[in-house]
Amino acid sequence: MKRELIEFKDKLPPKLLEDLERELLDKASGSKIKKIAEKIHAEYRGSLAEPGEAVGLVTAESIGEPGTQMTLNTFHFAGVSEMNVTTGLPRLIEILDARKVISTNMMEIYLKKPYSQGKDIRQIAEGLKETRFKEYIKEININVAETKMRIELDDKKLKDRGMTSTKIARILKKSLKGFDVRIDKDNSIRIKTSGEEALNMIYRLKEKIKDIYVNGVKGITQVLPVKREEEYVIVTAGSNLKDVLKLDFIDAQRTTTNNINEIEKLFGIEAVREAIVREIIKVLKDQGINIDVRHILLVADAMTMSGKVLGVSRYGIVKEKPSVLARASFETPIRHVINASMVGEIDELNSVIENVMINQPVPLGTGLPGLITKIKEEKGAKKKK
Numbered sequence: 001m002k003r004e005l006i007e008f009k010d011k012l013p014p015k016l017l018e019d020l021e022r023e024l025l026d027k028a029s030g031s032k033i034k035k036i037a038e039k040i041h042a043e044y045r046g047s048l049a050e051p052g053e054a055v056g057l058v059t060a061e062s063i064g065e066p067g068t069q070m071t072l073n074t075f076h077f078a079g080v081s082e083m084n085v086t087t088g089l090p091r092l093i094e095i096l097d098a099r100k101v102i103s104t105n106m107m108e109i110y111l112k113k114p115y116s117q118g119k120d121i122r123q124i125a126e127g128l129k130e131t132r133f134k135e136y137i138k139e140i141n142i143n144v145a146e147t148k149m150r151i152e153l154d155d156k157k158l159k160d161r162g163m164t165s166t167k168i169a170r171i172l173k174k175s176l177k178g179f180d181v182r183i184d185k186d187n188s189i190r191i192k193t194s195g196e197e198a199l200n201m202i203y204r205l206k207e208k209i210k211d212i213y214v215n216g217v218k219g220i221t222q223v224l225p226v227k228r229e230e231e232y233v234i235v236t237a238g239s240n241l242k243d244v245l246k247l248d249f250i251d252a253q254r255t256t257t258n259n260i261n262e263i264e265k266l267f268g269i270e271a272v273r274e275a276i277v278r279e280i281i282k283v284l285k286d287q288g289i290n291i292d293v294r295h296i297l298l299v300a301d302a303m304t305m306s307g308k309v310l311g312v313s314r315y316g317i318v319k320e321k322p323s324v325l326a327r328a329s330f331e332t333p334i335r336h337v338i339n340a341s342m343v344g345e346i347d348e349l350n351s352v353i354e355n356v357m358i359n360q361p362v363p364l365g366t367g368l369p370g371l372i373t374k375i376k377e378e379k380g381a382k383k384k385k
Contacts, residue, residue, distance in 0.1 A: 004033040011041055052368035054352075056302075059295040066289045067092065084237075091283050095276060098260065098303060098311035105239035106258045107220070110251035116231040124249065125223040125234050126161055127216065134210035136168060142206065147199050148192040149206065150184070161215065165189065168214060175212050179205070217243050242266055260309060269304050276300040276309075323347050325354035 002024070005017060012020075020040060024033060049055050070089040086094065086104045094102050110116065115124055139152040153165055165187040172189065173181045178201075180192045191209075193201050219240035225232050239257040244250060257263065258279060264272040277293075277300045284291055302317055303310055310316035318330050324347045328336040340347075349355055352362045361367035 002033060004030050005037055008037050008041060012037075012044060016040065016044065052363075052365045054364050055298060059298045062291055062295045063299070066284070066291060069289070070287050087283065087286055092280065095260065095279050095283070096299070096303075096312045098309045098316060100261055102259060104237065104258075105219070107234075107236040107239050107241065107244065108254075108256055109234040109236060109244060110254040111232065111234070112249055112251050115249050116251070118227075118232055121225045121232050121234075123160070123162070125225045128220055128234065128236065128244070129223045130216040130218050130220050130238070131161065131214050132210065133168070133172075133212040133214050136163065136214065137210065140206060142202055144199065146192070147194070147202055148190060149202050151189040151191070151209075153187065153189065155187075163215060171214055172209070172212065176205070176209070219243075264309050269307055269309070272309055273300045273304040276303060321351075323349070323351055323354045325349075325357050326351055329353050329357060 138154040141150045182190050220236045220238040222237035224235045239259050241257045245252050260275050263275045280296050324340040355362045
C-alpha cells in the first residue's frame with residue numbers, strides 16, 4: 001500500500017482502498033494522492049447513514065417506488081417450447097416472499113474446458129435433460145393372443161443421447177415387477193406376463209411405461225446452450241443443483257440456480273443471502289432500474305438474520321418480531337396478546353410501531369438518545385421528608 005494511503009486504513013473500507021490504489025497512476029505525486037484520498041473520505045463519510053435515521057423506511061421507499069414502474073411480463077426463449085423465465089415484478093415478489101415453489105425454476109450451468117469452448121456442447125446439453133422412456137419409443141404393438149408387448153425404439157435418439165437398447169431393457173427390468181423383459185434380435189424390446197389378468201396388465205402398462213425415468217438430471221425439462229462472450233453456458237428450465245454439481249465436466253464455482261431455497265439447503269444461510277442480493281440486482285438491472293445496493297443488502301440481511309430464510313410477509317419477518325405489540329399490530333391482535341400474557345412475555349418497546357401504539361416518542365432521530373442528568377431537589381421537599 002502507498003505510504004500516503006496508510007493513514008486512511010482505519011477510515012475507509014479495505015475494498016475502497018484497494019480500488020483507489022489500483023486506479024491511481026504510478027507517476028501521481030504524494031500530495032495529489034493525499035488530496036484524492038481526502039475527497040474520497042469526505043464522500044464516504046457523507047454517504048453513511050446518520051445515527052437514528054430510519055434506514056428501513058428509506059429502503060422500503062427506494063425499492064417500492066421503482067417497483068411501480070416494473071413490468072409484469074414473462075420472458076420466453078425463442079425456439080424452445082416450455083422454456084419461460086419470470087422477470088419483472090412477479091419475480092421480485094417471489095424473491096422477497098422467499099417462496100418454496102417458484103413459477104419458473106432455472107439454472108445457468110457453466111462448463112470446464114474444452115466443453116465451454118463448444119466441444120460436444122449439444123450432446124452434453126441433451127445429456128442433462130431429464131428423459132422419460134416415451135422419448136425413445138418409435139412404436140408400441142400389443143399381441144392379444146400371446147399377451148405380450150413389442151416396443152420398437154428410435155435408433156437416432158438412442159445414438160444422440162448415448163443410450164442402447166440393452167441399457168433401456170435393464171432400466172425397465174428394475175422398474176417393472178412381475179413382467180418378463182427381453183431384447184429381440186432386431187433390438188426391439190419384448191415384455192410378456194402371464195395369469196388371468198395378463199391382458200389387462202399389458203394394456204395398463206402401455207401408458208404407465210411411457211413415464212419411466214431413463215436418464216439425464218431429474219427436474220431439468222429443457223436445455224438451451226447459449227454463447228456468452230468467449231464460452232458456452234447451458235441455460236435450463238427446471239433445477240437440480242445438487243445432482244448437477246456431481247458431474248465432472250461442470251464448473252461448480254460458477255454454476256447457479258434461481259431457486260434460493262435450494263441454495264439454502266445445499267450451502268447454508270450465508271450463500272442464500274448472497275443469492276438474494278444477486279437475484280434482486282439481476283431483476284432490477286433487466287428492468288433498467290438503478291437502486292443503491294445498500295437497500296438490497298438491508299433487505300437480504302433482514303430475510304436471513306434469524307438463521308433461516310424468511311419472506312418479507314406476515315408469515316416471515318413479521319412473525320419473528322420480538323415485540324408483542326408489533327406482532328399484534330399486524331393481524332390477529334387478541335391471539336398475540338393472550339399468548340404473550342400466558343407466558344409472561346415482556347415488551348421492551350425498542351422499535352417504532354409499539355411506541356406509536358402507546359403514544360410515546362419513537363426511537364428515531366432526536367427521539368433516539370436518552371438524556372441523563374442529576375436533578376437538584378428543592379429545600380422544601382427535603383424538609384418534608
